[in-house]
Amino acid sequence: MERTPLLAGNWKMFTTVAEATELARAIAAKPLPAGRQAMLAPSAPALHAVGNILRDTGIILASQNICWEEKGAFTGELSPLMLEEAGATMAIIGHSERRQIFAESNSLINKRLLGALKFGITPILCIGETLTERESNDTKSILEKQLRQGLAGAKIKTGNQLTIAYEPVWAIGTGQTASAAQAQDVHAFCRLLLADIFDKAIAQQIRILYGGSVNPANIDELMAQTDVDGALVGGAALKAESFLRIIHFETL
Numbered sequence: 001m002e003r004t005p006l007l008a009g010n011w012k013m014f015t016t017v018a019e020a021t022e023l024a025r026a027i028a029a030k031p032l033p034a035g036r037q038a039m040l041a042p043s044a045p046a047l048h049a050v051g052n053i054l055r056d057t058g059i060i061l062a063s064q065n066i067c068w069e070e071k072g073a074f075t076g077e078l079s080p081l082m083l084e085e086a087g088a089t090m091a092i093i094g095h096s097e098r099r100q101i102f103a104e105s106n107s108l109i110n111k112r113l114l115g116a117l118k119f120g121i122t123p124i125l126c127i128g129e130t131l132t133e134r135e136s137n138d139t140k141s142i143l144e145k146q147l148r149q150g151l152a153g154a155k156i157k158t159g160n161q162l163t164i165a166y167e168p169v170w171a172i173g174t175g176q177t178a179s180a181a182q183a184q185d186v187h188a189f190c191r192l193l194l195a196d197i198f199d200k201a202i203a204q205q206i207r208i209l210y211g212g213s214v215n216p217a218n219i220d221e222l223m224a225q226t227d228v229d230g231a232l233v234g235g236a237a238l239k240a241e242s243f244l245r246i247i248h249f250e251t252l
């Protein structure tokens with residue numbers, strides 16, 4: 001079963017609209033390699049501008065979060081309808097910065113995920129353990145809880161409707177990547193859980209991205225792992241040259 005690799009850039013709260021526009025143009029200037037997908041998640045104020053640049057390029061536009069309601073009294077939230085209007089077809093949900101800094105719980109993340117599915121926006125559900133959890137051997141139980149609670153009640157017909165991103169918190173923005181073997185081990189574990197939550201065929205279709213200090217020097221080895229289907233990239237996605245190298249990873 002072939003899963004199309006997805007190389008996704010999470011720009012977090014970086015880039016002004018002018019900078020985002022320039023960066024998107026530089027990334028879109030180079031054609032995507034055959035059989036690969038790329039995605040950009042700019043900050044909300046830059047979504048429309050970047051969406052206009054990405055139209056017809058094949059590069060996917062994503063938001064960094066999403067609300068479950070299309071409109072209403074939800075100050076500070078991102079309506080799925082408004083995201084669609086900007087051209088977004090994917091949404092990052094449950095990023096560790098949302099979990100840690102903004103106290104988003106598994107149940108809140110689940111509401112966001114169900115909302116995205118309802119509106120036909122593909123969620124990228126982020127999961128990951130902290131260093132303390134890894135050191136106390138709790139990695140798998142934490143990931144299982146994040147997956148089961150985050151996906152509770154989710155109904156999908158194919159694995160293309162959902163993407164998972166495994167992002168160990170200790171590897172995000174630290175320059176310390178999980179080794180390719182550590183990533184493979186966790187991804188294979190997540191796929192087994194997905195088979196239990198959905199079914200085996202769907203689990204084989206769901207892309208599981210790795211995130212956490214991915215850069216041009218480690219992407220090739222990470223992508224060589226059977227269950228690593230792409231990357232969610234922060235820092236190295238903010239420069240066209242490094243993100244393009246990541247999109248053009250070499251097959252080992």
Ligand code: PGA
Nearest residue numbers: 172173212213233234235
């Ligand atoms: P990083 O961030 O690549 O800068 O570690 C990844 C992420 O937070 O998605």
